[in-house]
Amino acid sequence: MIALIDYGAGNLTSVKKALTALGVDFRVPRDPAGCGRAAGLIVPGVGHFSATTALDAPWREAIGDAVRGGTPLLGICVGMQWLFEGSEEAPDVPGLGLLSGRCRLLRGDSARGVKVPHVGWNALEPPNAAAEAAALQVPAPERFRGRLLSGLAPAAHVYFTHSFAAPVTAACVASTTHAEPFAAAVERDRVFGVQFHPEKSGEAGLTILRNFLEACG
Amino acid sequence: MLTKRIIACMDVRDGQVVKGVQFQQLRHAGDPAALARRYNTEGIDEVVILDITATLESRRALARTIEAVAHEIFLPLTVGGGIGSEEDAAAAVEAGADKVSLNTAALRSPELITTLARRYGSQAVIVAVDAKRRGNGFAVYVRSGTTDAARDAVEWAREAEARGAGEILLTSMDRDGTRAGFDCELTAAVSDAVNIPVIASGGAGGLEHFADVFTRGRADAALAASIFHYADTSVAELKRYLRREGIPVRL
Numbered sequence: 001m002i003a004l005i006d007y008g009a010g011n012l013t014s015v016k017k018a019l020t021a022l023g024v025d026f027r028v029p030r031d032p033a034g035c036g037r038a039a040g041l042i043v044p045g046v047g048h049f050s051a052t053t054a055l056d057a058p059w060r061e062a063i064g065d066a067v068r069g070g071t072p073l074l075g076i077c078v079g080m081q082w083l084f085e086g087s088e089e090a091p092d093v094p095g096l097g098l099l100s101g102r103c104r105l106l107r108g109d110s111a112r113g114v115k116v117p118h119v120g121w122n123a124l125e126p127p128n129a130a131a132e133a134a135a136l137q138v139p140a141p142e143r144f145r146g147r148l149l150s151g152l153a154p155a156a157h158v159y160f161t162h163s164f165a166a167p168v169t170a171a172c173v174a175s176t177t178h179a180e181p182f183a184a185a186v187e188r189d190r191v192f193g194v195q196f197h198p199e200k201s202g203e204a205g206l207t208i209l210r211n212f213l214e215a216c217g
Numbered sequence: 218m219l220t221k222r223i224i225a226c227m228d229v230r231d232g233q234v235v236k237g238v239q240f241q242q243l244r245h246a247g248d249p250a251a252l253a254r255r256y257n258t259e260g261i262d263e264v265v266i267l268d269i270t271a272t273l274e275s276r277r278a279l280a281r282t283i284e285a286v287a288h289e290i291f292l293p294l295t296v297g298g299g300i301g302s303e304e305d306a307a308a309a310v311e312a313g314a315d316k317v318s319l320n321t322a323a324l325r326s327p328e329l330i331t332t333l334a335r336r337y338g339s340q341a342v343i344v345a346v347d348a349k350r351r352g353n354g355f356a357v358y359v360r361s362g363t364t365d366a367a368r369d370a371v372e373w374a375r376e377a378e379a380r381g382a383g384e385i386l387l388t389s390m391d392r393d394g395t396r397a398g399f400d401c402e403l404t405a406a407v408s409d410a411v412n413i414p415v416i417a418s419g420g421a422g423g424l425e426h427f428a429d430v431f432t433r434g435r436a437d438a439a440l441a442a443s444i445f446h447y448a449d450t451s452v453a454e455l456k457r458y459l460r461r462e463g464i465p466v467r468l
Contacts, residue, residue, distance in 0.1 A: 013313055018291055047338035110412060113435060114219070117340060117383060119414045120437065121220045121262055121467040157220065157467040159262075159293060161340040161383075178219060200293050200315060202257070 002026040002216065003038035005063070005079075007045070007054035015044045015076070018199035018209060032062030040072045040216030043079030046197075049103070049164065050090040052082045060096060067098065072190040072215045074148075080186065080193030081166055089164045098191050101167045109179040116178075118165075121157040122196075124149065124174040124184050146173045146187040148194070150211050158184070158194075158201040158208075165195055190215065220465045221431045222262040222438035223452055224416060225445045227252060227286075228269045229298075232278040235269065236394065236443045250285040252446065257290045259452035262467060264290060265318065265386075265440060268298030269361065276305075280312045287313025297345055297386075301325075306333050310341070318343040318386055321359040324366050324373070327380055334381030343416075344377035345386040346370050348403055355403050362390050370403065371410045378411045385411060386440065389419035394443060396422025404434035416440050424450065424458040431464050 002019065006012055006028045019026050026042075027034065035041060041063060045051065055063070067073050075083045084095045087103035095103075108116035126144055144152060165182035168175050176184035176195070185208075186193040192212055198205035227234045227249050234247050253264055266286060268279045276299070287294055296309040297318025306317045317337075323330050323344050333342045347362050348355040348370035355370035366373075374385050387407050389400035399420045408415040414437035417430045421441035430436045444450045456466045 013311065014287070014291075014315055017287055017313060021288075021291070046340060108412075115412050115414060115437070117413065118219065119340065119384065120222050123218065161293075197293075199291060202291055205291060 001038055002040045002042060002213070003034055004028050005035075005041060005043045005055070005059075007043075007051060007059075012044060014197070014199045015042065018206065022206065022209060022213065024213060032058045035059075035062040035066045035071075038066065038071060040074070040212065041066060042074045042076065042212075043082060044076045045078035045082070046161070047078060048089060049078055049081060049087040050093050052078065052095070053093055055082075063096065064098075067191060070190060072212065073098075073192065074212045075193040076199075077162060077195060077197060080195055081164060083186070083191060083193050084166050087164055099166075099169070099171050099186060099188060099193070101169050103164045103166045105164055106162075106178055106182065107180065112179075114179040117161060117163040118178045119161045121159055122176045122178065123155045123157055124152065124176060125154055127168050127172045127175040127181070127183075144173055144185075147215055148187050148192045148208060148211050149174055149185055151207055152204060156204045158196040158198070158204055160184075160196045162195060166193075218465045220262075220467045221436070221459065222416075223427070223455060223466070224263040224265055224438055224440040225252075225256045225261045225452070226265040226267060226418065226440050226442040227446075228267050228442060229279065229282055230268075230270045232282050234446065236446060247446065249282050250289050253286045253289045256445065256452060257292060260456055260468065261292065261445075261452045263293045263295065263438070265295040265297065266314075267318070268296070270299075280308060283309060283312035283314055295343060297343070303329070303332055303336070306337075310337065316341045316343050316383070318345045320345040320347065323377065324357070324359050324368065327376065330377060330380040330382055334383070339381050339383035342382050343384045343386050344374070344382040345388065346374055346377075346407070347388045347390050349390045350400075350403070355406065358390060371406050374407045374411050374415075378413050382413060384414045384416060386416045386418060392420025393418075395420055396444065398422060398426040399430035399434055399436070399439065401430055401434035404430055404436050408435040408437070414438060424455055427455060428459060428462045428464060431459070
């Protein structure tokens with residue numbers, strides 16, 4: 001059973017529809033104890049970072065305990081940003097802090113028509129792939145490292161809608177460029193996060209959800 | 218690089234897709250779920266459902282239509298037409314809409330834009346602007362194009378952004394259904410005035426019209442209905458053409 005964490009940010013309908021289509025048994029736990037019984041946790045979210053305050057100390061403890069106990073966790077959009085230490089969007093609201101770094105407002109580039117919010121389909125790339133490959137004089141990698149993006153071709157397109165984003169750190173398994181590179185997908189042990197919406201990203205998105213569900217066993 | 222989006226619009230009345238010319242002369246174009254399935258296979262980036270009658274009976278039919286379409290595709294789905302209150306928006310979201318498009322209601326009660334942006338996030342709130350050329354400017358019309366709103370389109374789009382809209386869906390009433398090409402001047406004027414994405418609509422007739430509105434019109438997305446419904450132009454063919462023209466698209 002997968003626990004879908006509802007903290008009142010936007011709606012869960014589209015994530016529920018995708019999980020139903022994939023034949024997944026899921027619940028929306030009413031209290032933190034529900035996290036302990038789940039094979040995997042999904043923290044979805046659209047909207048404002050401050051909405052995550054609904055996940056108070058008992059929720060944070062339950063989610064943290066489950067992850068330390070080996071339960072895979074997938075954060076989507078604001079749910080991914082929450083895995084970091086915090087966000088410029090709500091500086092006083094702490095993130096879960098499983099990953100280091102803080103989320104920042106994308107700056108865009110209005111002179112070149114690069115608008116914020118970043119809305120639409122954009123490409124996933126292995127982080128720093130081009131620069132590293134050039135420095136090492138080797139071809140750019142042909143696949144993503146880690147489990148979450150397994151089976152996706154570099155430059156696969158996914159659907160984004162956000163204004164804030166996490167930095168490209170060691171946990172980043174795919175970056176996307178919107179005037180500047182940011183972390184599009186992160187993975188460290190059993191902690192996964194995607195800035196985009198796999199439930200709205202067609203076949204590529206369903207592949208990513210399947211990969212996460214496989215990690216949940 | 219962020220790609221330019223191709224959006225298929227389905228004008229729905231009583232659960233069936235219909236299409237008119239310059240907001241008149243409706244004819245039937247098929248079943249929404251079946252069309253959505255075809256568009257998804259062809260590589261459409263988003264789907265918009267516009268309820269064009271929005272009577273009480275059609276409102277119930279609309280919820281069933283949204284559910285049927287959302288069941289077929291895992292793509293962003295926008296619902297518009299007759300959304301006049303927070304309750305209407307909630308019903309659309311509950312049925313499976315990711316975004317709602319406000320038109321008449323946004324002009325009548327602009328605070329609804331802010332209310333919905335706070336509840337669902339700006340990304341879920343599209344303000345639809347139906348505009349008609351007048352003199353050197355563009356006038357806004359409401360009530361399915363029947364009523365002059367006495368507002369300038371560029372100025373209204375700016376206000377909608379300030380109130381929390383996440384995108385502008387800009388329809389040229391002069392070009393709607395004519396297949397004479399998008400109104401690139403209208404689109405560029407609005408796109409330059411706001412910092413949120415602008416979806417151009419009205420007038421798509423050929424492949425070159427899309428290239429035009431993405432370059433001269435500076436649109437972030439282009440929406441069409443009839444040329445996709447009757448399979449005159451497949452989405453896949455359109456995207457291959459745009460890529461050859463150097464316009465970034467998702468293939």
